[in-house]
Amino acid sequence: MSAASILASYADAVADVEDGATVLVGGFGMAGMPVELIDALIEQGAKDLVIVSNNAGNGDTGLAALLAAKRVRKVVCSFPRQSDSWVFDGLYRAGQIELEVVPQGNLAERMRAAGAGIGAFFCPTGVGTPLTEGKETRVIDGRTYALEYPIKGDVALIKAHRADTMGNLVYRKTARNFGPVMATAARTVIAQVSEVVPLGGLDPEVVVTPSIYVDRVVCPTAQES
């Protein structure tokens, strides 16, 4: 796989997302949410999507707008219910969307496993609770663990702060959240950024997501490659 493509158009970046795709969407609430990429996906029209994200939309923009456009079949998330999650709440109560609730750490680790080639892992989180019902368990050193499987995406939509022209990424403060994990876990990884800098413009010591994980970088002011 070659270095990332640099695109100026959000629409071009998401043009090939297919109906029924599993889409990993970065962000914790609105911090780190790739709003422009989601808007482009709404415009693009892909439907029956499975969305993997920490929340199920806030307010009326970003993920909430994608849900409101009825493009999402199922949400896999840790925390759908929030004070401003009215779009999801309405769809869920009307039976128009499926929900899989996953403990937040398992959500992250299951994607990490997908990106790291791990077939499954034993995890202590949620043992004895409804969220591990029916899962295989094993006692290791006297503690009970449940078997958790990877979550792999067809596409990841993430937001980073800066990229270089190879696709190395750095993030900004707590907007980092799920971005680096999702970048490892999807077949096609699309990152929107505020700025693209020339090669050598990012200190290699502080690169958070190395370019090997990134397929497309989108920045409206960037020169396309």
Add this chain to the structure above:
Amino acid sequence: MSTPSTSSAPAEAGPRDKHALAAAIARDVPDGAYVNLGIGQPTLVAEHLREGSGVVLHTENGMLNFGPVATGDDVDLDLTNAGKIPVTELPGAAYFHHADSFAMMRGGHLDVCVLGAFQVSANGDLANWHTGAPDAIPAVGGAMDLAIGAEQVWVMMTLFAKDGTAKIVPTCTYPLTGLACVDRVYTDLGTFELAASRGRADGAVVVRDLSGISLEELGGRLDVPVVLG
């Protein structure tokens, strides 16, 4: 004492309000501890930590050593806590991604977490994520990871629900968050030492710092035996 009592002293005469409770919890946090405060009332504990305590706050969305809530020009929507409220950055802060953040929990690196609860059983089972009501939308967030991960799991809650039912119970009736994971429960009426109580032959829970209730009255209102510790 003639000076009016502040939130730093427990109100011996009556039930502790949320600020007195937060202050009591803050006093018990060891200096230098790495601590996660759950969303809602537990965040109040931060306001009562002693200056110079060296306590480092962890937030599940990928940060250590955040500071007070941000106001005015300090508000940065890329810098929020687990409750999605803008906060500030203290010297020595660090950012990391979500898988690392939860590895810190599960890996036993967090010294203390403070969580709210719907119910806690006498042996420390925790129920705090779902009422089980048919029309409720379940949302777990990081509660299950914290419950099994932090070295010390402390709960901050009122002892009785609004309808008067006890929230320390023989067996939780709400869906569980974690098994036998709660070490201590700070309530308006007293602090329950569940870790010290586990395995007692009489099944009793040890309570200290009774506030506004006698041991006899407490015993009468709970379905689990209580002893003073």
